Amino acid sequence: MSAVRLTVGQALVRFLANQWSERDGTEQRLIAGCFGIFGHGNVAGLGQALMESARRDPAELPYYQSRNEQAMVHASVGFARMRNRLQTLACTTSIGPGATNLVTGAALATINRIPVLLLPGDIFATRVANPVLQELEDARSYDVSVNDTLRPVSKYWDRINRPEQLIPAALAAMRVLTDPAETGAVTLALPQDVQAEAYDWPEEFFARRVWHVGRPVPEPAALDRAVELIRGARRPLILAGGGVIYADATEQLQAFAEATGIPVGETQAGKGALTFDHPASVGAIGATGTTAANALAREADVVIGIGTRYSDFTTASRSLFESQNVRFVNLNVAAFDAAKQAGEGLVADARAGLAALTERLAGWQVEPAYRQQARDLAAHWQGVVDSAYGAGHAPLPAQTEVLGAVNEAAGDRGVVINAAGSMPGELHKLFRARDPKQYHVEYGFSCMGYEIAAGLGVKMAAPDREVIVLVGDGSYLMLSQEIVTAVQEGVKLTIVLVQNHGYASIGSLSESVGAERFATSYRYRNPETGALDGDVLPVDLAANAASLGADVLRASSIEELRSALAKAREATRTTLVYIETDPLAGGPSSEAWWDVPVAAVSELEPTRQARVEYERNKPSQRHYL
Missing domain, CATH: 3.40.50.970 (Thiamin diphosphate (ThDP)-binding fold, Pyr/PP domains)
Known part of the structure; x- marks a missing residue:
């Protein structure tokens, strides 16, 4: 086996440049480039390696200069989301403030199930110069650095303390980045001395590698159970989440809705899964939803969640689905999400699952009156939109x-x-x-x-x-x-x-819980009142x-x-x-609730009134068992 002598930084850049994703026969570069800000934690390792790469071939792993470490993660998330999670960007930082600035972006990526690769510098693996600049000295262990803050917000986290550790860690990182069920932020913490250390790498490590992004099909027995539930429904409702769009399953969703007549509500991430004027579309659902989708949700007897994680906004804090015997069918590539709401889990790719459901439900449709009701509700809401616009x-x-x-x-x-x-x-x-x-x-x-x-x-x-x-x-x-x-x-x-x-959203929320828009406007401190209620x-x-x-x-x-x-x-x-704009000019109501606790005891009358309203809504929450 022949070997190539490179630093860890050089090896990582060469490895990343040769990683590809493939779905439905289409291949594309998995890591399309690298954002970075260089400091003493990465300038001599990844920084030097990226410079060599740019001189060798500017297209090998393009480098983009960012101004803020959190922002580079956000930019990478926006890129990956637009590419349906089949491509992403890497982000490199120095150790210290640069690395910890990644935490917010990493949490955002992981919560939204979006792949992004984080390559923060780290303290010396040899510890010979400890404590180094920006080192967090933890009396419990010299193995702890500020990069450990990225552990809970990463789907995969590793620290490369020896060059040879990079090989299994890099392969594991690519596996997670290309797994639709497990993806999110992936962190490889790179000690600054290790980044610059040379090692004899097997040439096979740098071979072109294609990561297949599959379309898992539903398990037959689970499909049987889901079909039985849907066939027994009189007022079913589809809840389309981001998984529909990431799986490129919008055409299958449209075909399913047209074949069955089931109306479609959309989560924030799923909005656009159907065009707004499609006959089956009833628009946004939940606390920020339309009155059309929410009216149907209250009476739904079977909710078909497709690619959604059922956030509290989507379910109106578990108060939206009011039917006493409502059941859930959850088509999701992640078993974790498919099991939510005590639902009938259909663990599969959204496109493959929708195709299977469409085939098995051939000839079955909702009653014409229900279909017409959904269209009437949606038409009414469009009039509300016209008025708001x-x-x-x-x-x-x-x-x-x-x-x-x-x-x-x-x-x-x-x-x-x-x-x-x-x-x-x-x-x-x-x-x-x-x-x-x-x-x-x-x-x-x-x-x-x-x-x-x-x-x-x-x-x-x-x-x-x-x-x-x-x-x-x-x-x-x-x-x-x-x-x-x-x-x-x-x-x-x-x-x-x-x-x-000021903060318009929190101002409105503050008012709704009886906090009277406290500290939500950008104003001078008033010398007479001592409060921030002076001039703009x-x-x-x-x-x-x-x-x-x-x-x-x-x-x-x-x-x-x-x-x-x-x-x-x-x-x-x-x-x-x-x-x-006028911050007090609000939009139309969704006629749905969102659980934000209100002080149980207060000197303020608005707070006491808000608490009464809160206690009125609180019993509407359910466990959906």
């Missing part, structure tokens, strides 16, 4: 009007990105998706600051699509630096910055975006916003459109 609120527009203008500007294929604040809830219930990849809202972790970084990753993954990033002032202030990266790389984004001078802060975020290299357009009305969005679409550079 055309609210005509003054003097400042309502946020729903901004969303309507963005929805229109996105057309048939534009991708709209959002993550946190009040916009995800309003987008989920209002946005009219025309394409499975058009709606990109991160609501598993609902991470403020995700939006702009993710927009960068999405545009890198789909350069032929218009990418519109919707971000509130709160999220913008948390993480906007990747505007610089987008400008540097010539990646054109349209960023719509909605300024409402004179912050100019549009000017800030211009200083980062973006072109800026300001709009003071919805008509001006539409004009600015049209100009931004024709632009070749990242363009930010700035508009102010």
